[in-house]
Amino acid sequence: MPLKAQALTLEAVLALFLSILFIYLLLGTGSVSEWDMRLERGGYDFVNALYMDKEIYSALVEGAERGAYSGAELSLVNQKLSTYVDLLDLGRVDVVVEGAGSFSAVNEKAPEPLNKESFYALLPLRNGEDNRLVEVVVWV
Amino acid sequence: MRAMAGMFIIIVVLLGMIAWVFQNDMRESHLVIKESQINEVRSNRLAILRNVIERTYEDVEPKHRAAWENSIEDKLGPLYGVEVVVDQNSIPPTAVLEDRTYGLVSEFYLPTGQS
Numbered sequence: 001m002p003l004k005a006q007a008l009t010l011e012a013v014l015a016l017f018l019s020i021l022f023i024y025l026l027l028g029t030g031s032v033s034e035w036d037m038r039l040e041r042g043g044y045d046f047v048n049a050l051y052m053d054k055e056i057y058s059a060l061v062e063g064a065e066r067g068a069y070s071g072a073e074l075s076l077v078n079q080k081l082s083t084y085v086d087l088l089d090l091g092r093v094d095v096v097v098e099g100a101g102s103f104s105a106v107n108e109k110a111p112e113p114l115n116k117e118s119f120y121a122l123l124p125l126r127n128g129e130d131n132r133l134v135e136v137v138v139w140v
Numbered sequence: 141m142r143a144m145a146g147m148f149i150i151i152v153v154l155l156g157m158i159a160w161v162f163q164n165d166m167r168e169s170h171l172v173i174k175e176s177q178i179n180e181v182r183s184n185r186l187a188i189l190r191n192v193i194e195r196t197y198e199d200v201e202p203k204h205r206a207a208w209e210n211s212i213e214d215k216l217g218p219l220y221g222v223e224v225v226v227d228q229n230s231i232p233p234t235a236v237l238e239d240r241t242y243g244l245v246s247e248f249y250l251p252t253g254q255s
Contacts, residue, residue: 007145010145010149014148014149014152017152017156018152021156021159024163025159025163037177037180037181040180040181040184041184043184043188044184044187044188044191047188047191047192048188048191051191051192051195051196119188120192120216120219120220121192121216122192122196122208122211122212122215122216123196124196124199124200124204124208127199127200127201127204128196128199128200128201128204128205128207128208129204129207131196131207131208131211131215133211133215133216133219
């Protein structure tokens, strides 16, 4: 084999090796942050708040037992949620009570929320005769 | 010319080996971080579910607890990807939460202060 052909073959092999190496370096590691832990902490705190904040809890139960929420209940729960969203430095929270209604609060100071995670709770109505699912969607 | 080509090959191979070792270290640390994040997330979900079970159990009258148990086991547990078994006949009543995908288990007594 002539010397020039040998050099060309060698160059091609090296070029192939280098390109494989670069692709491996660029794509090999993947993303480190798969979860935003603020969502998890926010989910825990919000689900806890549904039970611990007696004003929210009684408003959610009373409205769900009637089948719909009054203006005063909506205003109270939305205001409370808004306070918690600001305190926890989250972007937004949505609370949906199965078959009764929904609530929402947005943190105006936070950047546009892009990621969300759903958490669930249970709302016993009429001392447990009926149990409604509550979905809490937390955004950051 | 041949000496130059040989040097070039050796340099490329050495650089490749260094990059490979570095990459393996990075990959391993990323895997550890991911694993700890998964554990934290799944533990957090179990903690939320436990919280919901303990708090609602207290608000349910004994005659409605079978319906409550069904709601917890059939509706709420699957939403968290967790198998829930409530045993109201044991003294004190217990609940077991099992995340089979990640091998996490939480077992606890249900509050009996109010019934």
